[in-house]
Amino acid sequence: MIEQHIVTYREEANELLTELETSLLELEETPEDSELIGRVFRAMHTIKGSGAMFGFDEIAGFTHEVETVFDLVRNGKMAVSKQLLNLTLRARDHIKSLLDASVSGNDIDRNEGNAIIAGLKQLVPGAEPVEIIRAAQESAPVSQTSDGDQNTWRIRFKPIPEIFMSGTNPLGLINELRDLGTCYVIAHTELIPPLSEIKPEHCYIYWDIVLTTSRGMDAIKDVFIFCEDDCDLKIDLVDDGASDSGQDYKKLGDILVERGDLSPAEMYKILDMQKRFGELAVSIGAVTPDKVQSALVEQQQVKAVRQERATQESATSIRVPAEKLDLLVNLVGELVTVQAHLSQTAALHNNADFAAIAEEVERLTEELRDTALNIRMLPIGSTFSKFKRLVRDLSQELGKEIEMETEGAETELDKTVIERLNDPLVHLIRNSIDHGIEMPEVRRSAGKPSQGTVHLGAVHSGDSVLITIRDDGAGLDREAIRAKAVERGLIAANAELSDKEIYNMIFAPGFSTAAKVTSVSGRGVGMDVVKKGIEALRGTIDISSVRGVGSTITLRIPLTLAIIECLLVRIDENYFVLPLANVEECVELTRDDISNAHGRNLATVRGSIVPYIPLREQFGISSKRPDIEQIVITGINGSKVGFVVDNVVGEHQTVIKTLGRMYRDVKGVSGATILGDGTVALILDMGVLYQAAAELESR
Amino acid sequence: MPKLIMTADDSASVRQMVSFTLKQNGYDVVEAVDGKDALTKLGSQKVDMLITDLNMPNLDGLGLIRGVRAGSLNKFIPIIMLTTESQDSKKGEGKAAGATGWIVKPFKPEQLIAVIKKVLG
Numbered sequence: 165m166i167e168q169h170i171v172t173y174r175e176e177a178n179e180l181l182t183e184l185e186t187s188l189l190e191l192e193e194t195p196e197d198s199e200l201i202g203r204v205f206r207a208m209h210t211i212k213g214s215g216a217m218f219g220f221d222e223i224a225g226f227t228h229e230v231e232t233v234f235d236l237v238r239n240g241k242m243a244v245s246k247q248l249l250n251l252t253l254r255a256r257d258h259i260k261s262l263l264d265a266s267v268s269g270n271d272i273d274r275n276e277g278n279a280i281i282a283g284l285k286q287l288v289p290g291a292e293p294v295e296i297i298r299a300a301q302e303s304a305p306v307s308q309t310s311d312g313d314q315n316t317w318r319i320r321f322k323p324i325p326e327i328f329m330s331g332t333n334p335l336g337l338i339n340e341l342r343d344l345g346t347c348y349v350i351a352h353t354e355l356i357p358p359l360s361e362i363k364p365e366h367c368y369i370y371w372d373i374v375l376t377t378s379r380g381m382d383a384i385k386d387v388f389i390f391c392e393d394d395c396d397l398k399i400d401l402v403d404d405g406a407s408d409s410g411q412d413y414k415k416l417g418d419i420l421v422e423r424g425d426l427s428p429a430e431m432y433k434i435l436d437m438q439k440r441f442g443e444l445a446v447s448i449g450a451v452t453p454d455k456v457q458s459a460l461v462e463q464q465q466v467k468a469v470r471q472e473r474a475t476q477e478s479a480t481s482i483r484v485p486a487e488k489l490d491l492l493v494n495l496v497g498e499l500v501t502v503q504a505h506l507s508q509t510a511a512l513h514n515n516a517d518f519a520a521i522a523e524e525v526e527r528l529t530e531e532l533r534d535t536a537l538n539i540r541m542l543p544i545g546s547t548f549s550k551f552k553r554l555v556r557d558l559s560q561e562l563g564k565e566i567e568m569e570t571e572g573a574e575t576e577l578d579k580t581v582i583e584r585l586n587d588p589l590v591h592l593i594r595n596s597i598d599h600g601i602e603m604p605e606v607r608r609s610a611g612k613p614s615q616g617t618v619h620l621g622a623v624h625s626g627d628s629v630l631i632t633i634r635d636d637g638a639g640l641d642r643e644a645i646r647a648k649a650v651e652r653g654l655i656a657a658n659a660e661l662s663d664k665e666i667y668n669m670i671f672a673p674g675f676s677t678a679a680k681v682t683s684v685s686g687r688g689v690g691m692d693v694v695k696k697g698i699e700a701l702r703g704t705i706d707i708s709s710v711r712g713v714g715s716t717i718t719l720r721i722p723l724t725l726a727i728i729e730c731l732l733v734r735i736d737e738n739y740f741v742l743p744l745a746n747v748e749e750c751v752e753l754t755r756d757d758i759s760n761a762h763g764r765n766l767a768t769v770r771g772s773i774v775p776y777i778p779l780r781e782q783f784g785i786s787s788k789r790p791d792i793e794q795i796v797i798t799g800i801n802g803s804k805v806g807f808v809v810d811n812v813v814g815e816h817q818t819v820i821k822t823l824g825r826m827y828r829d830v831k832g833v834s835g836a837t838i839l840g841d842g843t844v845a846l847i848l849d850m851g852v853l854y855q856a857a858a859e860l861e862s863r
Numbered sequence: 864m865p866k867l868i869m870t871a872d873d874s875a876s877v878r879q880m881v882s883f884t885l886k887q888n889g890y891d892v893v894e895a896v897d898g899k900d901a902l903t904k905l906g907s908q909k910v911d912m913l914i915t916d917l918n919m920p921n922l923d924g925l926g927l928i929r930g931v932r933a934g935s936l937n938k939f940i941p942i943i944m945l946t947t948e949s950q951d952s953k954k955g956e957g958k959a960a961g962a963t964g965w966i967v968k969p970f971k972p973e974q975l976i977a978v979i980k981k982v983l984g
Binding site: 168169172173175176202203205206209210212213214216217218224328329330331332333335336339340365389390391393394 | 873874875879880883916918919920932939940941942945947955958961962963964965968969970981982983984
């Protein structure tokens with residue numbers, strides 16, 4: 165990409181040099197022509213500026229010297245002389261040779277350049293010392309990080325009324341401050357004139373900002389770098405974390421005095437009256453309510469920061485038996501159900517008071533739910549550290565050199581989920597070590613470092629956590645898997661399959677391509693168990709692999725098991741919910757679509773054909789099909805499958821209830837939930853439904 | 864909708880580099896070869912931001928900035944000036960004319976994007 169710019173620069177520079185030559189020769193005829201002088205100056209200026217951009221530092225440096233002289237000519241401080249023109253023409257030729265040398269790689273006569281510069285300097289009246297410009301002597305304002313303690317700053321930002329005329333958006337600056345840390349902003353409005361005097365293009369508001377950040381003063385100043393001169397800016401450090409005077413922060417009056425909003429005399433006068441300071445300060449007209457508000461915010465924020473610091477230092481936590489937490493989450497689940505019922509009832513009654521209460525309960529329930537679920541969250545790191553040992557022991561046993569890297573150990577997941585993830589992860593890591601990473605000598609001959617790497621990472625993604633197990637080993641052997649799958653009769657010998665479909669074969673029960681059984685793996689138990697384990701957590705598993713480079717296995721695991729986001733759908737009088745994680749989109753299915761498909765359960769969605777399962781048939785609902793049905797399109801194991809329903813009701817917070825022992829073996833239903841009106845909706849297990857339908861089809 | 868940014872520069876290589884960087888970062892770009900060209904285009908087309916060189920033929924950067932601020936359609940847009948001068952005098956002149964900020968040449972693409980993100984908010 166940069167090559168292409170350099171070519172353009174060369175062409176441009178050559179054009180400019182030609183223009184420079186012509187202009188200089190013309191200038192010889194008419195030495196007073198300011199238009200011509202301007203052209204000479206601009207040509208050199210562009211050669212210099214663009215040269216520095218594309219790495220022609222020598223050209224930029226040299227041209228700068230010549231340009232400096234011509235700047236004097238342009239400003240009338242120096243006359244055009246024969247000598248100057250001679251030197252400039254020589255300079256032009258020198259620039260040309262520098263430019264050509266950058267292509268040909270020929271040697272450059274640097275003495276020539278120095279001679280020209282020396283000659284030019286002699287011409288300058290008073291011979292001012294000229295500094296040589298170097299590339300990147302000043303960079304654009306990019307804020308630098310200086311990690312430190314959490315400091316609290318008080319910033320008063322008072323832009324000039326005409327701030328908008330410089331294209332600056334004060335709110336943009338304030339938002340930039342917000343990105344630096346915890347930020348409270350108070351707008352002062354007392355300078356806004358009466359409506360008749362307001363100029364709509366002026367800014368009358370100014371702001372007090374209390375910012376707690378680990379970044380330093382420079383980072384804050386960088387925010388205002390472009391408008392330093394267009395605003396009144398005061399930045400004070402009010403709490404630096406070091407001067408620890410307990411949790412108490414300055415009194416309100418002290419803050420106002422310190423900011424210069426109130427004089428000490430006024431403060432004492434107010435203190436004498438011994439009432440609430442803020443109210444009094446306002447009532448005697450010394451400060452506006454905004455100012456008091458602003459000072460109060462500062463006081464609160466510093467207090468909060470200090471309190472937090474104190475809490476961190478003592479690291480208060482209590483141990484609670486896990487069952488108690490489970491009970492709490494169950495109760496919250498019940499509460500969510502009851503709350504949904506309440507909201508629905510309130511909506512029917514059309515009573516404002518009732519509705520307000522219902523809304524309040526809804527808000528509180530949501531908060532309670534999030535808090536309760538949060539309590540059970542644990543960082544996944546504890547599990548990660550166990551694996552380090554596993555990797556070490558196994559690699560020694562197999563004579564391989566393997567290093568394990570982890571990332572995202574602080575990612576939090578529900579405690580139960582973490583526990584149930586343990587076994588699948590052990591399987592996957594064993595696989596990576598045994599099948600993935602090659603022996604040191606094999607690796608060396610393939611040009612890889614003899615030490616292999618297994619990378620274990622966790623990261624949040626929406627309401628799920630993505631866990632990746634990546635190795636830089638041999639990768640999956642597509643042909644071997646295919647051959648094995650054909651041998652075991654899983655696929656036809658001539659089946660055309662995508663890489664993904666072939667890789668998914670390794671999840672088939674009893675599947676193994678390992679030539680010999682080792683103590684670590686190769687018995688063909690594992691991957692199908694892994695897949696079942698992950699699916700039991702309502703997660704998905706995904707493989708990508710490049711032969712010779714390595715494989716990556718990605719697990720997508722929902723954050724919690726107790727409550728999930730679902731799509732509520734209806735068929736006749738029956739309600740069902742589908743976990744939203746798999747749902748991709750909903751489309752209509754009309755009578756015409758059905759007749760066009762000639763009796764096959766296929767729909768065309770934006771050009772691609774998607775098979776669908778009519779849930780009405782699946783659940784034996786005998787009533788008449790409506791004219792227009794809906795297909796909920798889901799992604800299962802990398803392929804798209806639609807589920808046909810009468811009606812999509814909407815998203816639903818689903819509290820999962822098990823169906824009990826009696827219904828343990830029911831296929832296609834993973835549980836049930838209770839809707840707001842008390843109706844029971846079944847939670848569909850889309851993977852099982854799809855498999856059952858696929859088996860039926862193949863028969 | 865992607866933001867539309869005008870780059871005004873008489874140097875084709877700088878225009879190309881700026882355009883390339885902007886497009887790579889998801890912005891739409893309209894180019895102008897000098898101040899006059901830029902001002903004419905800005906008279907009829909609303910843009911979200913202007914990046915201008917200071918030394919240009921026909922109408923220089925300062926003239927262009929003043930022209931934009933005196934106009935109506937793009938009166939309040941952020942304007943970034945490109946300058947090789949590290950002296951404060953040029954920045955001051957530019958600011959007085961109504962520029963929002965500046966970038967000193969040579970700059971890296973990341974620096975350009977950082978400044979654009981800053982002034983576009």
